[in-house]
Amino acid sequence: MSIRNGLLALLADQPMYGAQLRSEFEARTGDTWPLNVGQVYQTLTRLERDGLVDQRGEDEEGRTTYGLTDAGRAEVERWWSEPVDRESTPRNELAIKLALAVTVPGVDVTRVVQAQRTATMRQLRDLTRIKSATVTDGDRTQLAWLLVVENLIFAAESEVRWLDHVEARVARAAGSASPRAATAGSPEPATQRQAPVRTARGLR
Amino acid sequence: MVVLQLSDVSRTHGSGDTAVHALRGVDLVVQAGELVAVMGPSGSGKSTLLNLFNLISSLTAAENVSLPLELDGMRPRQARKHARAALEEVGIRELTDRYPDQMSGGQQQRVAICRALVGDRRLVLADEPTGALDSVTGEAILQVLRHRCDQGAAGLLVTHEARHAAWADRVVFLRDGVVVDTTGPAPSAESLLETTGV
Numbered sequence: 001m002s003i004r005n006g007l008l009a010l011l012a013d014q015p016m017y018g019a020q021l022r023s024e025f026e027a028r029t030g031d032t033w034p035l036n037v038g039q040v041y042q043t044l045t046r047l048e049r050d051g052l053v054d055q056r057g058e059d060e061e062g063r064t065t066y067g068l069t070d071a072g073r074a075e076v077e078r079w080w081s082e083p084v085d086r087e088s089t090p091r092n093e094l095a096i097k098l099a100l101a102v103t104v105p106g107v108d109v110t111r112v113v114q115a116q117r118t119a120t121m122r123q124l125r126d127l128t129r130i131k132s133a134t135v136t137d138g139d140r141t142q143l144a145w146l147l148v149v150e151n152l153i154f155a156a157e158s159e160v161r162w163l164d165h166v167e168a169r170v171a172r173a174a175g176s177a178s179p180r181a182a183t184a185g186s187p188e189p190a191t192q193r194q195a196p197v198r199t200a201r202g203l204r
Numbered sequence: 205m206v207v208l209q210l211s212d213v214s215r216t217h218g219s220g221d222t223a224v225h226a227l228r229g230v231d232l233v234v235q236a237g238e239l240v241a242v243m244g245p246s247g248s249g250k251s252t253l254l255n256l257f258n259l260i261s262s263l264t265a266a267e268n269v270s271l272p273l274e275l276d277g278m279r280p281r282q283a284r285k286h287a288r289a290a291l292e293e294v295g296i297r298e299l300t301d302r303y304p305d306q307m308s309g310g311q312q313q314r315v316a317i318c319r320a321l322v323g324d325r326r327l328v329l330a331d332e333p334t335g336a337l338d339s340v341t342g343e344a345i346l347q348v349l350r351h352r353c354d355q356g357a358a359g360l361l362v363t364h365e366a367r368h369a370a371w372a373d374r375v376v377f378l379r380d381g382v383v384v385d386t387t388g389p390a391p392s393a394e395s396l397l398e399t400t401g402v
Contacts, residue, residue, distance in 0.1 A: 118387055121369065
């Protein structure tokens with residue numbers, strides 16, 4: 001994910017220096033996406049170049065603080081009001097892996113699915129544990145973190161459901177496949193297979 | 205301490221060409237203080253596994269609920285008293301003297317939950333315990349189950365819902381009557397919080 005919008009949103013609160021931005025970002029997202037200071041300063045340099053932030057001088061310890069320009073403030077407003085662009089999210093390696101697993105001959109799809117399911121279940125269990133050990137008590141930072149944990153829980157749960165679905169679909173396809181089609185690695189004739197592939201590519 | 209141990213358990217429905225091997229050589233151990241979830245699609249054998257512990261059809265609700273207490277060494281009269289109190293607590297006193305085949309599926313499920321949670325038990329068995337219940341009640345039941353295990357009981361939970369299985373310490377995956385994988389034991393909440401730096 002680009003940390004650009006995250007940093008801009010934090011600066012809308014008050015001017016900050018690089019290391020401060022890093023620790024605020026991490027504290028508010030439960031240390032789920034750690035940043036390094038280099039990344040933060042690199043982003044600040046780019047934001048300054050684009051006229052979204054400007055330098056506000058140095059604090060007593062000689063650290064340069066940054067604040068939002070009017071353009072930066074407008075950019076943050078735009079971020080809050082527009083939905084997150086799902087199409088610019090990184091490539092989904094798991095979906096790619098399973099798409100390849102069912103088309104490359106000789107891959108034991110069930111085993112690929114089960115290995116992923118076990119790992120995801122492990123993660124879901126650990127997240128559930130963290131969630132039940134978290135007390136919010138009206139603390140906004142704890143609440144922010146709980147929301148991040150729950151987002152990961154929903155994602156893991158949905159991944160397991162999708163894996164169940166993949167397994168059922170692969171089993172059904174194998175059951176209905178003619179011997180000839182099965183050796184070709186697909187239950188459907190090649191002509192039928194083309195259409196959805198093209199649609200998917202068009203979406204990218 | 206091992207509370208429940210299944211060694212090489214097999215179960216076959218039917219015979220000859222139509223025989224279905226619902227369980228094939230299942231090994232499973234549940235320790236005191238541990239909640240183990242068994243996950244699998246329908247037909248994987250997971251329900252057969254817990255049917256080994258289903259409501260007994262020749263016993264009434266009260267007798268079914270008091271049975272595990274008696275097996276734990278409680279005097280029958282006292283066990284029956286606990287059972288009646290538990291049935292009342294869950295709001296199904298009217299089922300006390302009914303046999304399983306005189307109840308609906310939902311009622312049977314509630315008697316089974318009652319049996320699973322009655323008294324100070326060393327072993328708690330739950331088959332889709334939240335199946336016929338709304339999600340809030342379902343979560344409450346899982347919390348009770350989790351709490352019992354944290355207090356030292358051994359728990360076995362059968363489910364196809366990932367978010368329910370996530371309450372367990374260990375998840376065992378069943379497929380075509382065979383254990384195909386397990387998550388292994390869970391790290392403590394403290395160590396999880398440490399690794400995330402909070």
